[in-house]
Amino acid sequence: MSLRARLALAFAVVGAVVAALVGLASYRAASDRIFAEIDRSLRSATVTAAQTPDQAPAVSGAVTPGPDLFPGPDRPGPGDEEEWRPVVRAVDRDGTSSRLGGPHVPLPVSDTHRALAASGVYGQSQTTEVVVDGLTYRQLTTALGGGRGALQVAVQVDQTHYVLGGMAREITGVGLAVLVVVAGVGRLLARRITRRLVRLATVAEEVSVEGHADGSGLEDGRDEVGRLSASFSRMLARLAVAREAQERLVQDAAHELRTPLTSLRANAEVLRRVTELSPDARDRLLDDVEGETRELGHLVDELVELALSRGRDEAEEPVELAAVARRAAQRVYRRTGRLVLCDADDCVVRGRRQGLERAMGNLLENAAKFDAATDSDEPIEVRLRRGVITVRDRGPGIRHSDAERVFDRFYRAETARGLPGSGLGLAIVRDVAEAHGGTVFAGTRPGGGAAVGFTVDTSRLLR
Structure with missing residues (x-):
């Protein structure tokens, strides 16, 4: 996988994680706040019903049933208001329950509820969600203490769940949209970030294959990639200068070495007839060979020194x-x-x-x-x-x-x-x-x- 693809994928993953965390936090905050308000209303109605049992029917109408956001045709009409009012029931010590107010909904009485009614401490309660006749109720069961039984207050929360479900769908849709936008922006950023790196890689490949490159198209900048491009351009320029200097040195050295080598070759030809030469001619010939050899050695030493003068690691x-x-x-x-x-x-x-x-x-x-x-x-x-x-x-x-x-x-x-x-x-x-x-x-x-x-x-x- 290319660096550009990795960066784009990284941006998309980060966007997805952030969108998911923000959406989850928003949903949890809204859900907790709504149900906290419902539970507060249930506790308030329970306290009022416990203090004045004869007012339980009136109390049931004061309980908040949840957010009034139920959509269009499924919204209850004027004749169905009773079905949406809170339910108030009394639970005896033996587990039997009786209606005190609200719709006739047979709220279930579990073993825990019986224990609260029989031996629960005053104010001890339990909140549950139950399904009765296909409808979901949020139920608060509170012990009256002293063997006096318990009170059950419940309100239908299908409307609340529907609203929260819609909110979850909206949050999911917004999260997906954010993910798409972040992925697109991430791809653009990845392309912009890696554009100069791709050019650097191309120039480096040209150097490795052809041995040289002009470095045209490399962009400078103040960021790390720009500094790398500038340094790479300077390096290429120095390589080009070094290459030209090396070629010039080789050409000059070849030219200068040709003269003493030609002289030595000529002297070597003469040495083949050394027996025909006079003693003075032989001495002059040997002196010439010795001088040319010495100059040749000195030239080689100077060439080595010159070649290493800039590259010496001192x-x-x-x-x-x-x-x-x-x-x-x-x-x-x-x-x-x-x-x-x-x-x-x-x-x-x-x-x-x-x-x-x-x-x-x-x-x-x-x-x-x-x-x-x-x-x-x-x-x-x-x-x-x-x-x-x-x-x-x-x-x-x-x-x-x-x-x-x-x-x-x-x-x-x-x-x-x-x-x-x-x-x-x-x-x-x-x-x-x-x-x-x-x-x-x-x-x-x-x-x-x-x-x-x-x-x-x-x-x-x-x-």
């Missing part, structure tokens, strides 16, 4: 950027022998420590590479101010036309094409910056060289 924590910069500077010094001058404040951000250290390390290694190309002995400068990290070198600098592209994957400016590297280091810096809500920038350093860095979103600043 918990965020308070990070002191100055400490991160010092560790990155020490690592660069061990690798390249270049000194790094740190000018940092005491800024603390909420972020991923390893990612930030990796980004700073890439900036420093990139600066060391270009500084080495110009034989500069000056230290590399790192400046940290309120979540802005800037690395300055004294290399050839970055042209304005290259400043916007140096963070693209595998992009290499003309000044860098003769230097080692995969062209992925600054791309990883950009991914780390975007993961921390920041941006990247590149420009020229006053006095010559480049100034490259990234920012961390100010909302992540803790100090």
Whole structure:
């Protein structure tokens, strides 16, 4: 059974239960009130008849026979009023009864009634409904006490039962109508509630079958379903971006891997004739193979790092950027022998420590590479101010036309094409910056060289 059908059925069941409870409570309240009024009249007539037995005929006319709602042709006429007047009878100790007032109706005398007449305490009574000659009477039998017998007062209640039966039928009809209305409204509500869920399910099925979906038609809202739709739309958008980035990465990686693989293949062909080469040619060939292999390994490492930079499950924590910069500077010094001058404040951000250290390390290694190309002995400068990290070198600098592209994957400016590297280091810096809500920038350093860095979103600043 679908969720829509379950919700519609649930609405119908709840409506039916509520209608039944309200109808039953209404019927019981009306029935109890009517019979309570009849019983009050019977008790009043019994008290009057017990105190003044000679007025019993007059008393019987004062008893309320029930609601005067008997319909049309069955309503008693003027000549039949005697049949609808209350019955008043006396019961002796031996169980015999005699008429005191009202119609001649032989009310039954049960063993309980005889016991009340023979030995009942004054005022002890019993109320029953009896059927005499096809007519229903509500009968009150009350002991007079002291062996004086008992009094029976009864009134015909067929009219009352008829009215209550009509009321029950009306309540049942209204309940059924309410049930139909609630079922219809419940179906409309179920359709409205599940409409967006059905669309979500359809889009999810498209993703599972085709691997992608545009998410069009998903509606936003403030309720839980609307929030789910909005989150699902954002998830689809991120999946689409990730898919495009993955495809672009694969295409770029294939393009970049093709060059060293072609060179290695050519060198392998030459190695088949290694005995024909001079010693100097063999040395140059082996150096070339070793260099290409090293570059290929470095490229693979960078590709793996780039592919995992956004997907790495690293918990965020308070990070002191100055400490991160010092560790990155020490690592660069061990690798390249270049000194790094740190000018940092005491800024603390909420972020991923390893990612930030990796980004700073890439900036420093990139600066060391270009500084080495110009034989500069000056230290590399790192400046940290309120979540802005800037690395300055004294290399050839970055042209304005290259400043916007140096963070693209595998992009290499003309000044860098003769230097080692995969062209992925600054791309990883950009991914780390975007993961921390920041941006990247590149420009020229006053006095010559480049100034490259990234920012961390100010909302992540803790100090």
